[in-house]
Amino acid sequence: MNKLENKVAVITGANSGIGLATAKLYLEEGAKVVVSGRRQEALDEVAKDLKGDFITVLADVSKPEDNLRLIQEATNHYGKIDILFLNAGVAPVLPVSDVTEAHYDEIFNINTKGPILAIKEALPHINDGGSILFTNSIVHQKGFDGLGVYSASKGALRAYARVLTSEVKSRGIRVNSIAPGPIETPLYGKMGLPEDVVDEMGKGFAAAVPLGRFGKSEEIANAALFLTSEEAAFINGVELEIDGGLSQI
Ligand SMILES: NC(=O)c1ccc[n+]([C@@H]2O[C@H](COP(=O)([O-])OP(=O)(O)OC[C@H]3O[C@@H](n4cnc5c(N)ncnc54)[C@H](OP(=O)(O)O)[C@@H]3O)[C@@H](O)[C@H]2O)c1
Incomplete structure (x- = not known):
């Protein structure tokens, strides 16, 4: 019950699903x-149930100034950071023939630019020997219809994680990713699809x-705990599939 005693962890997208379970x-x-998280009411709601030493910080990861403020508020309150868990993400669905610039911008700004900027802000404050964890996905290993831009955003993140692993090696900071398969979370209700299509x-x-x-x-939270x-x-530089085997067959 004390695997992370006295460690300071920053989690994005922590008001729901995988991020909340990990928190x-x-x-x-x-x-x-x-x-x-990006919605104050959602943060207030989860704060009622969480037990322990935590603060909530409103931050939209697609906005550079919010990433800066997230790290400032975290370090003002707790000092240094030991674990940075870049988990926030969206997965709206569109076939490749219907892709728009807005669709691309939304997904890449949240899933790819967000983590990249949060890391830049956080690095000076992460303790040597600390840990950076991405929530990636198996979607960049297999093609799933309608998830073209989402898959590209996660594939870009995988490439970024490799370079990051190398660039922070002198500080002993470990960089790993988790790659969930289909996980029961509210994500599926936010894909912009009718309920019956989501069910199918x-x-x-x-x-x-x-x-x-x-x-x-x-x-997924169990794996996030283990890796950090x-x-x-x-264990450094890996991406761990947690998908019941889906990516391997
Ligand atoms: N569920 C799956 O099957 C699955 C599979 C593979 C990978 N993943 C990845 O797992 C991660 C977590 O997703 P989840 O399944 O737990 O879904 P979720 O319950 O919808 O959680 C996603 C979290 O990210 C937050 N978020 C979205 N955009 C944000 C922004 N601009 N700024 C800050 N926070 C933002 C969401 O906030 P709101 O509540 O306001 O939307 C929510 O808290 C994502 O990166 C997703 O790509 C999920």
């Missing part, structure tokens, strides 16, 4: 957690997963 687990493991898509995903089901946010804890002290 809960980190707090249980003794971390001080900066719970960040869900059945298709579940059937394609060798373990025959969606994963749970808590199952001392137990993973020699």
Whole structure:
């Protein structure tokens, strides 16, 4: 229950799904957690249930000034940062023939530019030996219809993580990624698709997963804890698929 005792963790997209499950687990493991999201009402709601040493910070990761303020508020409150978990993301669906500039900008600004700018702001404040974790996805390993721009945004992040791994090596900062397969989170309700289409898509995903089901946010949180804890002290630069085997068949 103390794998992250006295560690300071900043989590983006922490009011929902994978980010929220990880915030809960980190707090249980003794971390001080900066719970960040883009909607104040959602942050207020989750703050009622979270237990432990945490603050909430309103920050839209697509905005450079918000990334700066997120890191400033985190360090003003807790000093240095040990874990930066870049988890916020969106996955609106559009076939390649319907892609618009707005669709591209929304996805890349949140999924790719956001983490890149948050890292730039955070690096001077991350303790040597600290940990940076991305929430990536298996979508850049397999083609899923309608997820072209989303997949490209995550593929770009994977490439960025490799360079980052090298550039922070002198400070002993570990850089890893988790790549979930289909996980039961509110993400699917935000894809801009009718409910029946989401239901059908869900059945298709579940059937394609060798373990025959969606994963749970808590199952991703367990991996996020492992990769950012001392137990993973020699694991660096990897992307861990947590997908019931979907990416491997
Ligand atoms: N669920 C899956 O099957 C799956 C699979 C692979 C990868 N992922 C990745 O997992 C991550 C977490 O997604 P999830 O499934 O847990 O979905 P989720 O419950 O919708 O969580 C996404 C979080 O990111 C936040 N967010 C979105 N845009 C933001 C912005 N501009 N600034 C700050 N926060 C923002 C969301 O805020 P709001 O509540 O305001 O929307 C929410 O808190 C994402 O990076 C996603 O790409 C998910």
